[in-house]
Amino acid sequence: MTQPEAMQQEVDQFAKDVGASDPVTVIGGKTHWQVGGLPEPETREVRAPAGIWAHEPEEMTVRCGAGTTLGQLSEELARHGQMVPFDMDVNATVGGVLAVGRSGFRRLRYGHVRDLVLQIRHIDHRGKIVSSGGPTVKNVSGYDLCRLLVGSLGKFGCIAEVTLRCLPIPETTRWFTGSLDPFELHEKLYRPSSILWNGLQVWVCLEGVASDVAAQAAPFNFEEVTGPPPFPNVGRLSVEPKDLERHVASSKSACLAEIGVGIIHTNEVVHPPSIPDVNLSLMRDLEERLDPKGRLNPGRQVLN
Amino acid sequence: MVHKSADQNLLGELRSVLGDRARDGDFELGLYSKDGSVLEGNPMIVCLPVNTEEVQQIVRICRKHDRPFLARGSGTGLAGGAVPVGDPVVIATAKMNKILEVDLQNRIAWVEPGVLNLDLSRELSPLGFHFAPDPSSQQVCSIGGNVANNSGGPHCLAYGVTSAHVVAIEVVLPDGRIAVLGDLTAETPGYDLRGIFVGSEGTMGVATKIAVRLTANPPEIRTLLLDFADVRDGAATVSAIIAAGLIPAALEMMDQRAIEIVEAFVNAGYPTEADAVLLVELDGLPGGVEHGVEVVRAVAARHHVGSVRVAADDAERDLLWKGRKNAFGAVARIKPDYYLHDTVVPRGKLVEVLEKVYRIADAHDLIAVNVFHAGDGNLHPILAYDSKEKGVLERVHAAGRAIITASIEAGGVLSGEHGIGLEKRDYMGMLFSAHDMATQDLVREAFDPDGLANPLKVLPSGSRCSDSFGQHVPDGAWV
Ligand SMILES: Cc1cc2nc3c(=O)[nH]c(=O)nc-3n(C[C@H](O)[C@H](O)[C@H](O)COP(=O)(O)OP(=O)(O)OC[C@H]3O[C@@H](n4cnc5c(N)ncnc54)[C@H](O)[C@@H]3O)c2cc1C
Numbered sequence: 190m191t192q193p194e195a196m197q198q199e200v201d202q203f204a205k206d207v208g209a210s211d212p213v214t215v216i217g218g219k220t221h222w223q224v225g226g227l228p229e230p231e232t233r234e235v236r237a238p239a240g241i242w243a244h245e246p247e248e249m250t251v252r253c254g255a256g257t258t259l260g261q262l263s264e265e266l267a268r269h270g271q272m273v274p275f276d277m278d279v280n281a282t283v284g285g286v287l288a289v290g291r292s293g294f295r296r297l298r299y300g301h302v303r304d305l306v307l308q309i310r311h312i313d314h315r316g317k318i319v320s321s322g323g324p325t326v327k328n329v330s331g332y333d334l335c336r337l338l339v340g341s342l343g344k345f346g347c348i349a350e351v352t353l354r355c356l357p358i359p360e361t362t363r364w365f366t367g368s369l370d371p372f373e374l375h376e377k378l379y380r381p382s383s384i385l386w387n388g389l390q391v392w393v394c395l396e397g398v399a400s401d402v403a404a405q406a407a408p409f410n411f412e413e414v415t416g417p418p419p420f421p422n423v424g425r426l427s428v429e430p431k432d433l434e435r436h437v438a439s440s441k442s443a444c445l446a447e448i449g450v451g452i453i454h455t456n457e458v459v460h461p462p463s464i465p466d467v468n469l470s471l472m473r474d475l476e477e478r479l480d481p482k483g484r485l486n487p488g489r490q491v492l493n
Numbered sequence: 494m495v496h497k498s499a500d501q502n503l504l505g506e507l508r509s510v511l512g513d514r515a516r517d518g519d520f521e522l523g524l525y526s527k528d529g530s531v532l533e534g535n536p537m538i539v540c541l542p543v544n545t546e547e548v549q550q551i552v553r554i555c556r557k558h559d560r561p562f563l564a565r566g567s568g569t570g571l572a573g574g575a576v577p578v579g580d581p582v583v584i585a586t587a588k589m590n591k592i593l594e595v596d597l598q599n600r601i602a603w604v605e606p607g608v609l610n611l612d613l614s615r616e617l618s619p620l621g622f623h624f625a626p627d628p629s630s631q632q633v634c635s636i637g638g639n640v641a642n643n644s645g646g647p648h649c650l651a652y653g654v655t656s657a658h659v660v661a662i663e664v665v666l667p668d669g670r671i672a673v674l675g676d677l678t679a680e681t682p683g684y685d686l687r688g689i690f691v692g693s694e695g696t697m698g699v700a701t702k703i704a705v706r707l708t709a710n711p712p713e714i715r716t717l718l719l720d721f722a723d724v725r726d727g728a729a730t731v732s733a734i735i736a737a738g739l740i741p742a743a744l745e746m747m748d749q750r751a752i753e754i755v756e757a758f759v760n761a762g763y764p765t766e767a768d769a770v771l772l773v774e775l776d777g778l779p780g781g782v783e784h785g786v787e788v789v790r791a792v793a794a795r796h797h798v799g800s801v802r803v804a805a806d807d808a809e810r811d812l813l814w815k816g817r818k819n820a821f822g823a824v825a826r827i828k829p830d831y832y833l834h835d836t837v838v839p840r841g842k843l844v845e846v847l848e849k850v851y852r853i854a855d856a857h858d859l860i861a862v863n864v865f866h867a868g869d870g871n872l873h874p875i876l877a878y879d880s881k882e883k884g885v886l887e888r889v890h891a892a893g894r895a896i897i898t899a900s901i902e903a904g905g906v907l908s909g910e911h912g913i914g915l916e917k918r919d920y921m922g923m924l925f926s927a928h929d930m931a932t933q934d935l936v937r938e939a940f941d942p943d944g945l946a947n948p949l950k951v952l953p954s955g956s957r958c959s960d961s962f963g964q965h966v967p968d969g970a971w972v
Contacts, residue, residue: 247736248839248870270738291680303688304657319932320925323906325837327654327869329643329692330907330917330924331951332933336656336688345684357738360784379712379778400780427680431598449600451679464683467672472684474939479932492683 192242199238199254200310200318200349206235207347209316212487215347217285218258220278224289225342229488237284237349241265249355250307250326255284255348271355274299284348290340291425294417295394297449298382303339305354311338311346314480324352337475343486345479359396365411366392371448372434378405384448385417388437391448392417420445424459427452461493497580499538503558507540507582510550514541514588525565525583529630531832531886532573532915536563537580543588545663545671545701552699553669555582555945563947564699566607566635570642571833572914574694578949584699586637592616593702599677600707601660606637606700613705622707625652628910629818637700643692645910647743647817648774650868652708654910656691663702664690667941677704689936694912695947697940711742711776715786716804716813719793720767724748726796727769728843731867733792734773735840739785743774744868745817748847750827751864751875755816758823763816767799771867772817820864821875827860828877832889836900837909840870849899850874857892859885871909872900897923913951921953 207213213235214228238254241262245251246269253262260279266272275286276293287309292302299305308322311334321334337345362382371386374393378384383394392414395402421443428436430451437446442456464472472492476483499517507515516522521539537560542548555562561581568575577583586607593603597620604613610631614623627646628634638644640662645654652658661675675687690697721727727746734744747755749768756763763770771793775785790801804810824831838846847863854861854876865873874896878885897907897920907917907924921930930952937952938944 245839245841247732247841249735249740290685296679300653300657303685304653313932317928320929321933323837323924324904325839325870325906325909327645327649327837327866327871327909328906329654329910329912331913331921331930332689332936333643333656333692334689334933334936336685336691337936339688340680340685357740379709397778398780398784401778404780405778425680427678427682429599429677430679431596447679451677462682465672467666467670468674468683468686471666471672471686471939475684475936478935478939 196242196350203235203238203347203349204312204316204318207312207316209314210484212484213347214486214489215284215288215343217256217282217288218278218280220281221285221289225489225491227488228486232487235347237282237347239282242350244269246271248326250324250352251355252324252350252352253283255282255351257283259283259286266355267358270358272358273305273353273355275302283351283353287339287348287351288341288343294385294420294447295382297384297447298380298396299356303336306335306339306351307354308352309335309338309348310350311348313346314482314485318349319346322352326354340491342489342491344476344489344491346485361399361402362394362396363402363406364392364394364414364416365406365409366390366414367409367411369409374409375449383417386433386437386446386448387418387444388440418445420454421456422454423456425452425454426459427462464492497535497537500558500560503554503560503582504538506554507538507551510547510554511540511542515539516541525568525585526577528568528570528573528575530571530573530576530914530916532576534577535580536577536583539583539585541585541588545665548584548665548699548701549669549671551582551584552665552667556669556943559945561945561948564637564641564695566638566641567609567633569630569634570638570914571835571911572908572916574642574912574914574947574950576915578915581948586635589701595620597707601677601704602707603702603704604636606635606640606703608636610634610636610639617707618710621710623710624705625649625658625708626655629821636703636705640691640700640703641693641695642910642912645866645871647745647866650744650866651740651742656688658706658708659687659691659703660706661704662687662690662700664698664700666698667943667946675704692912693937694914694950696937696950698946713779713782714742714774714776714810715782716810717773717786717789718763718802718804718813719771719773719789720764720799721769721771721797722767722799723797724769724847725844726798727771728847728867730771730793730796730798731843732840733796734789735868737788737792739788741773741785741789741868742776743772744866745772746770746863746865746867747772747817747820748863750860750862751820754823754826754862755820757826758819759812759816761812761816764799772813817864824862824875824877828879830878830880832876832878832893834874834876834893834896835871835908835911836897836905837869837871838900838903838905840867842903842905843867843870843872846872846899846903846905850896853892853895853899857888859888859892866909869909870905915950918951919953
């Protein structure tokens with residue numbers, strides 16, 4: 190059997206597993222299992238296929254089963270000096286990370302994970318395979334359903350296969366810390382990879398060629414560290430970047446803010462923000478159309 | 494083209510809102526019957542609103558009269574997205590052209606949809622920022638059009654296309670409600686409606702305000718012009734640069750004919766004897782740029798580069814880019830008309846597909862000129878012709894179809910940045926199954942159940958699962 194045939198067979202098998210009638214939920218690495226609430230008890234569990242199906246280093250794209258772990262993926266890519274900057278638990282799966290739709294702590298430089306997705310094949314509520322996006326690094330062919338699938342917690346379909354854009358691993362990655370004004374750093378540094386702030390101390394990740402990293406860090410009273418501090422992980426708050434200071438100041442527990450991005454990792458429980466009525470009605474309409482019987486990941490809620 | 498005479502009740506109601514900015518004169522109707530493609534349609538009425546409320550009223554009035562409507566920016570689209578079919582009301586955003594707010598703390602700007610792409614970057618420049626998507630048409634195309642087409646440009650190789658640079662969009666939905674899709678926070682709650690609206694070519698409503706991300710201007714820029722005696726070496730250099738782990742800010746290619754035409758037009762000192770040139774731009778911090786220049790030189794040397802010219806200053810860089818950005822217009826030097834194609838192939842297949850493009854052009858007795866975004870495999874074959882020649886358009890269309898087929902056979906896609914519109918609607922089946930397209934249509938229908946927003950675009954007739962979407966594009970639209 191050729192590679193494409195074997196791949197197709199795995200996707201076909203996954204489509205059969207998802208089926209067309211009873212409630213199903215997809216298990217990934219269970220690293221974010223609680224996001225959106227747990228699936229209803231008795232929901233049948235399925236697993237997406239795993240494995241790197243095609244990595245073309247000179248195209249800077251990788252195609253893999255959605256069940257592939259981030260560990261597996263980064264190991265393969267690193268052999269060619271490449272990465273997909275997910276920055277998450279190595280046991281998380283590619284499909285799971287996309288379904289949850291949260292970006293890693295280097296989003297300031299690398300952008301949202303959704304912008305790294307080129308093509309997705311998913312299984313819809315009828316157990317049928319749907320392909321969207323395209324395999325090339327640039328593509329505007331039709332309505333880009335990949336956009337809806339990222340962050341959908343599997344409510345629109347079960348992600349079977351993903352093609353991602355890869356990036357070169359920077360020559361140098363260094364972390365620094367100090368008691369500095371994070372907003373001033375954001376203004377002065379050119380494309381830092383991450384600026385984290387707990388209200389007192391900042392951590393900064395600078396990447397690129399060694400001389401640039403050294404030159405960017407030089408003016409500041411920094412101490413070098415091996416990586417970011419531990420992230421408070423009870424809640425995750427999303428605010429406008431300009432409001433970070435106010436939110437951090439009023440936080441009652443430990444928190445870590447992503448400067449320039451607008452995420453606050455906190456040890457407080459965060460209640461999901463409300464969605465404006467018009468948007469909510471459109472979103473419910475999409476749910477109704479894409480999964481009329483509500484059999485995909487029942488119990489989990491993207492809309493509250 | 495004969496325009497259906499305006500429904501007088503409809504026109505009256507639109508005039509009560511817009512006064513003389515609702516028009517049905519022959520001049521306007523003629524002007525708005527075309528876009529940058531060779532297609533032509535027939536608008537019934539042209540409206541020039543100045544704000545969101547007026548757009549909302551236009552949409553509501555159209556709905557009441559069951560009349561399709563169509564948003565239009567600058568009309569530079571190349572896939573017929575803004576070509577009015579089915580006698581619609583055209584909602585032109587030309588008078589909605591204000592930059593509303595520059596919010597440096599959030600690094601975004603709120604703009605009206607009719608703001609021109611380059612005007613925005615010019616306005617931001619003194620603040621040290623720009624809007625990253627830079628279509629070659631940036632002097633004239635609108636941000637609303639960029640959003641609707643998810644447009645790209647030379648610098649999207651490193652910075653990503655429009656979707657990565659739009660955080661929120663105020664939209665008048667096809668049912669007349671107003672929604673803001675996306676927001677200024679990092680993770681908008683709910684599903685990514687903003688993401689699906691970008692690239693929907695006006696079929697999900699009219700964008701009335703857009704929050705775009707500001708990108709910091711790079712501290713250092715280096716622009717290189719490399720020439721090759723064999724186009725194959727040029728293309729191999731493109732792949733090898735990327736494979737070496739370098740993503741330049743831009744990596745553009747021109748073939749021999751393009752070089753000749755452009756040089757005669759701009760006198761930038763392009764080497765007219767070369768078979769191909771690469772225009773490579775590196776930006777960022779000085780060390781990274783220097784390193785990039787060395788990698789490019791080393792890789793090019795391995796692929797038999799002729800000379801490497803590094804722009805000495807801003808003026809020289811601007812001149813090199815002027816050549817690239819005016820290449821399409823310069824084609825007029827060889828033939829009065831051209832048809833610009835847009836497909837993407839894996840970088841490794843560039844040479845193979847380019848050779849096919851030349852063969853296809855020869856076989857159809859046309860001239861092919863290639864100027865394109867080589868770094869992301871985005872081909873832009875230009876077929877030059879003279880519309881006065883009898884039957885020439887049939888040959889142009891046949892050649893276009895063959896080019897698209899060759900690109901898809903090489904593992905590519907239908908469009909990199911110009912969109913599907915009318916032009917490629919009926920080719921969608923080459924990439925997507927009927928079920929894929931029916932699923933796409935379910936999503937579109939959630940936004941526009943009655944099919945009033947820019948109807949008959951993007952998806953081929955027959956993709957609708959629910960209704961009789963059997964109406965074909967009027968013959969006239971293919972003029
Ligand atoms: C010489 C030349 C070079 C070009 N180079 C490039 C290039 O490098 N990269 C690239 O991507 N494209 C390029 N293009 C194509 C074109 O310029 C882009 O697609 C551009 O974004 C279209 O903008 P516009 O304002 O002209 O939109 P229009 O042509 O007016 O409209 C395009 C589509 O957008 C919709 N639309 C417009 N405004 C709105 C709105 N407010 N709300 C909802 N929908 C709306 C229309 O309905 C239509 O479907 C080029 C075109 C030309 C003629």
